[in-house]
Amino acid sequence: MNWAKLGSSDFLKAIRPFVGLFVVLLLFAMDGELRSIIFKGGNFKTILTQTVIVAIGAMGMTMVIVSGGIDLSAGSVVALCSVVTAKLIEQGHGFMAVLLLTVLTGGLVGLANGGIITTVRMMPFIVTLGMMGIARGISKWLANNQTVNPEQPLESVNRLMDNSQSPLTFFPLPDGVWLALGLAVVMAVVLRSTVFGRYVFAIGSNEDTARLCGIRVNFNKVVIYALAGAFFGLAGVMQFSRLTQGDPSVAIGLELQIIAAVVIGGASLSGGAGSIPGSVIGAFMMACLANGSSIKDWPNYMQEIIIGVVIILAVGMDKVEPFIQRLFKRQSSSN
């Protein structure tokens, strides 16, 4: 990344999620009780593990939101895929087969989303709202409306999100954390530096211009939603690993947490702006807040209020900053 070539406003925008995270951690450090617990290796590992599901979902959602769309079916797809994982393990499939088939399931749901949005020309909000119900229904149907507990657990899948082996030290991190980190790096490069990534930004920035520039808008949108679905599928595997059971009624409202992470990370719901590192930081920040609240023994409602305030603050900075800059300029010019 070449910081010198970026304008100062871009620089501010790019580092804003990091600044937000820094402020949150700083506030935590000011409290003695929090400071003594939260930065301990074992606890930090817990936060990372709790970030994984939202972070993986946010990687898919970032693409969708940057392209100017939205995917409300994420939470339901995660639940569906956790059930699919359980079913596949019940049938005795190996690790790779379970992983690939579950991811494929998520991808197919995304493909359906993208296909309907582009061919029938419907609003993504409506299509994915419908898909949210459909996927939730299918997962309950598939699971017979109860949790699915494989009799023969598959150790490799369970280990993805398990840090009970060494609860007090930072290392070793669970496999799922490494997987999420690796994917974040890959996706950051894909979105930043591949032709596909540039097209995602172009479509979200101005669809008409993208079409004028010969970008196959519909094809790319289908790919975006299918890929996002695949990420939600992977998040479903992680969801299974966390509970070690397939639960059709899990992850209700998760899509909103994922969208919040993406938006805290600097994405614009009107498209054309956003980044993978920002979204991952957004997810991490929310996990930190949740963790801090539970250490302080704050009730759940407190935590919800705090996260709500953070979302509004994070996005509100966009509007407040130019205002502050203008005030500053006016003062300096009047002097």
Add this chain to the structure above:
Amino acid sequence: MPEDSSSNPALPRLQIEGVSKRFGPTVALDGVSLEVAAGEVHALIGENGAGKSTLMKVLSGAHRPDAGSLTLDGQPFEPSDPLHARNCGVAMIYQELNLAPDLSVEENILLGREPATLGWISRGERRRLAKRALEEIGQAQMPLDAPIRSLTIAQQQLVEIARAFVGEPRVLIMDEPTSSLTQVDTENLFGVIEHMSQRGVSVIYISHFLEECQRVASRYTVLRDGQGVGNGAMAEASLEQIIQLMVGREIDEIYPRTSRAVGEPVLELSDVAGLAKPSCVNLTLHAGEILGLFGLVGAGRTETLRAVFGLDRLAKGSVTVFSREETHSTPAKRLANGVGLLSENRKEEGLLLNRSVADNLTLTRLGPVSRLGLVSGSAQAAASGKWLAKLDVKSSGAAQPVGELSGGNQQKIALGRLLHHDARILLLDEPTRGIDVGSKAQIYRLMNELAGQGKAVFFVSSYLPELLGVCDRIGVMCRGELSGVRPVADWSEQEIIRTAVGQAESTEVAA
């Protein structure tokens, strides 16, 4: 004294005196004067960019004049905004209709002025007022409950006019009211205008179609380059005289022209028709040639370019690119064949305003700035740097968002994308619209240079002098049809304007 003057019938209804308006360095209006009597229909005539819209915006309160005065029935008239002007009895009917499509005729007529007590709308009163307004313009048969969406354009326009009659209209301004109307609807509208005029309402009628102005107006004023260059009684002026007044200016020295060899045909359109427009276009564009396309707003020029570029569907006809017939295409295929389009609407269609200069310049051809499949930021910046220098763009660098640049510099970026793409056929739709004179001259020079390199330039414009200055051949469109394309020397300005307004003698409209 105001009381005396307002009742004095000898005073004009509206008097505009020495009004000037400048936007930055551009002088849009330069001491324009105009008088309209009560009940008079006054035609305001001029080419695109002559200052008609600015004058009307001053009248309707959208712009404040820098100098000059407006007088309405002998009283000073200084509208602060369109609502104020409307309350004073000066209403404007815009080219784009300002109606709420899902609300009913009745609701639209009274929109913003609903008769109400304590926020509670009196429906009976509203119906009465809406009915009266429609009767005032002789359209009592209009269905009051129909949603605007279900009406034809002509009916919608009448609703918009009726809206002005809720108050006491004194001056009604109509901007190109017939541009999307059929012949029958146009006749109907003329009836309404006559009706209004008999009731003492003054009408300022703006139209490109001179024959309409002749029919409907009793007096005229011609604007050119922001100045009033002639006025008088319509009956005493010939079309010839008016056209002379519209075009009578010298061609500037800003048009370069070097001799160049015209090569093979690269783009051939035969009987091309779109779904709505154009209706019939035949032309051949050669390598090393600049072909101009003139026409008034709504003649179908943009639609022709979009259809050729594969953005809109073709209804019939065929398109041949580099001797291969490829009638139905997509922008991706056209770009792959070296055809590039510059949109007339750079803000809404042409550019990614929140993305960087580098992204915008290289978007259609990321290959050369990529390494191992990854787009390289530094290669993008280097490629952009070259074009920024070549096009003399004023920017802080390749990373600056395009939206922060001035109009002229934005246009250079949009044009630069075609250069980076190395397009061999350039379809340029109004490339100099809304930009400063310096940037215009640079774009003319660039077009000349591109043609010199053997590239083919298809140049659509509403500004005649630039077409005459830059092009090798010019075709004129009128209501969806393209007249014969002729070398620029075989056209006179008068002939072009006459063809564009549908006044050409029949022998000249050879296909």
